[in-house]
Amino acid sequence: MRIVAVRLASIARVGLKAIVRNPMRSSLTMLGIIIGVACVITMVAVGSGASQSVQEAIGALGTNFIMVIPGVVTQSGAHIHGGESTLTEDDVEAIRRECPSVAYVSAGVRTGGQVVAGGLNWGTTIYGADVDWPLIRAWNTSQGEFFTAAEVRSGAKVCVIGAAVAEALFPDGKAVGQVVRVNNVPFHVLGVLERKGGTTMGTDQDDQLVAPYTTVMKRVMGTTRIGIIYVAAVSPDAVARAQEEIEALLRQRHRIAEDQPSDFMMRSQEEIASRAAQSSRTMSLLLGSVAAISLLVGGIGIMNIMLVSVTERTREIGVRLAVGAKARHILLQFLLEAVILSVVGGALGVALGFGASRVISKIAGWPTIVGLGSVGLAFGFAALVGVFFGFYPARRASRLDPIEALRYE
C-alpha cells in the first residue's frame, strides 16, 4: 500500500509539473473549463434568482387566494364559458356559511370601462367586489379608505382606484374625495390602492378600479349574475381543503350529477405560483444547458491539448517506458494531468461565476442566487469532463510502443 501511495504521489507530481512547465498552454486549456463552469454557475444563479423573485411577487398576492370562475372545463382541457354565469350571491353566502376552511369570501364582477375625471379619461378594468376583498388579496389602500359593508348593501356609487389610474387621472396626487365617471355613472373616490406592480402574466395590477359589486352589477353592467367569487382559505395549507369544500358545496347547490363536469372552475394562487415556477424552471434549465454545452466544448479543448501534448511528448513517454514505467503509470500520469487541469479550471470558474453573478445583480438590478448545488454540479461536471476527455489521449499515450516512441522525431 505504501509503495502504491508513494508512486501515486510521484506520478501526480509529474503531471502537476508538466502543467506548471507550460503555463501558457495550461492556462489556455483551462480557459475553456473556466468559462464553462462560470457560465453554468452564473446562468443558474440568474435563473434561480428570477424564479425566487417570481415566487415573492406571487406570495405578495396572498398565498391563501382562490378564485371561483363560472364555466366548464371539458375533458380536452378547453374552458367553455357558455351564456350566463351560473354563480349567484346565494352561492357566495353558502360558501361563507358552510365551508370551514374558508376565511373570507367576496362576490365579484369584472368589466372594462372608460373612466373620466375632469378633462382626462382612462380605459381600465372595473372590478366589483365585497368588503372582504382587501383581506383576500392582502391589499390595502395607501390613501383614504376601502368601502364599507353598508355601502355594498346599498349599492353606493363609491370606489377605490389603483395607483396607475390615480396617476393618470389625478396627476396632482389628490384623488381621494374626487369624482370619476364610469359609463356616465359618477363614483366617489374613497381611496387609492397600494402600488403592487405587474403580475407574472404581464398585466399591470395597479391599472384598475374597484367598486362595490352591487353597484357595478346594477349601474355599470346591468346584470344580476356575479362573475367571480374571491376566496381566502384560513391558511396556505388549507387551500386544497377549501377547494374541495367549495367544489362539493357548489356541485350540490347546482345539482350536478356525479358523472357530469362542474359548471365552474377554481384557480388557486398555489396553482398560479406552481405554473410560474415551472416556467422559470424551464428557463433555468435552458440557460443551464446552454452553459453545459460550453463546458462540454471546454472539455473538448482539454482533449485537443492533451492529444497534442501526447504527440509532443512521445519521446518523453518512450523514455519513461524504457526506464520501467508501465502502461498504467503513463495512463495515470496523463489522466491526472487532464483532471488537475479541469479541476483547477473548475475552481477558478466557480470564483469567476460568483463574481459574474454579483456584477449581473449590480448592473441589471436582478437578484442572483449562487446555490451550493450548482457549484457542486459544475465542479463535479468539470472533473468528470477531465476524466472523460482525458481518458482517450491518456490511453493513446499508454499504448505507445517504447521502441517507436524513442525513435519518434
Add this chain to the structure above:
Amino acid sequence: MALVELADVVKVYSMGEVEVCALAGVSLAVDAGDFVAIMGASGSGKSTLMNILGCLDRPTSGSYRLDGIDVASLDPNARAEIRNAKIGFVFQSFNLLARTSALENVELPLIYGTGAVGGGERLRRSAAALAQVGLEGREHHFPSQLSGGQQQRVAIARALVTDPAILLADEPTGNLDTATSREVMQVLRALNAAGKTIILITHEADIADWARRRVVLRDGRIVEDVITGREVGVGGAA
C-alpha cells in the same frame, strides 16, 4: 553462469506481406563486469539486438536469460519491471526531459521502481549518481544549461541510479564531437572499472576500441567476436 545469455535468437518483422529477418540466430554470452562493443553497419540488426537486450522487444524465437531470469517470455508489465531493475539505458540523443532539472531527470527510474523509495531517499540516490559521473553542483541545472557531454553524463547517471545489472549504451557518442566523446567514454570506462557490465552499440570503430570485447554483426548474424583489450582502447581514442 553468464549475466547475459542469448541462445539462437531470431527476430522476424512482418512488414505487410514481406517478412524481414532482422536477427537470424544470434547467440551471445556476456559475463558480469565485461565491456562489450556491438558493431555493425545500419541494417545489420544491431538496433534490433539492442531492443531485445534491453527488454523493449521480444525475440521471435530463441531464449534470453538476463541475470538468471528467462525474460524472452515475459509480458509487457513484467518486462517494464525488469527494465527498471536490471537495465540502464543511455541513448544517442540523451533523451533528457526538457525544463526538468538534472536531479529530477536522474530520479525518473526511481518513481517507477517496485521498491518503496521515499522522496528524500530518491533525491539522495540521484545526487549520488550525479556525483558518480562528475556532475556535483549541477543538480539544479536544466538540460538546456548543460553541454552535450554533460547532458550525456546526466543520462548515464539516470541509467545508474537503480544500480542495474547492465548498462546499455546505444550510440552514446553519436551526437557528440571527438573531445566530448572521449569525456563520455572515460566515464563509461571508469564505471566498468568499478565493476559495471556495459554493452555499447556503435558503428564507429574508435569508439568500439574503448571496450574490452568487440562483437560485429552483419545481416543479422555475428561475424566477429574478439577480445580487443583495454590498451588498444586508450590508443584508439587518443
